[in-house]
Amino acid sequence: MPRETLRNTLKVHRARMDWTQEELARRVGVTRKTINTIENGIFVPSTVLALKLARVFGVRVEDLFQLVDEDSPRNYDQETGA
């Protein structure tokens, strides 16, 4: 069974919006540390928080979070053609 990890593009979207971690944290109602741990892959957010994050960026959850097969450089989007 392939090992899968969750990757995210939170930092990219945050940079696109020119928001600090604090600003993003305020918009979704969590602490800056929570945003930091999500960005670094330490903490996996709940579905509710993932949806909130997608909403504030105006993107789909799949654009923010991707399942990546560790044994392969391809990511989930590439595998599914999404």
Added chain:
Amino acid sequence: MNDIIERIDQKRRKILGTYVVGAIIFFGAWIVRFILKETGILTDPLDYAIAVPFAIGLIILLYSFGALIRVNKEIKTNPALQETLNDERVQLNTLLAFKYGFLAMLAGLAFFAVFNLFFPIKDTRSVFFGLLMVGAFSYNLKFYRLEKD
């Protein structure tokens, strides 16, 4: 508002760190004294020597515990602040720390059970107190480490 959240979050972590240091000193002194007493090698000068870190640890513990209560009071005055500072990551860390505290208590129980085989424990009240300390301190230590990472 962001500044307040950040300030309180950092303050809470710092106090928790102090609490953990106090707990380690206090518990360390207590367990050394317990083992020496139960094995019958605790002398009066040794007992006095152990009393020093025990007292220092207790003072740090009480001071940081009081500070933690004050911070929690400050958080409770504002519902928005309370919701943000107890977000899902903090809630998950609380659960993980609770699990760790429980497992540490089981390990402590196993330690006392094995210890009792070789040196029958006379002071059973100390065992209850020790297990409570192991549970509470392990919980705080794990929570601090999770919050620190």
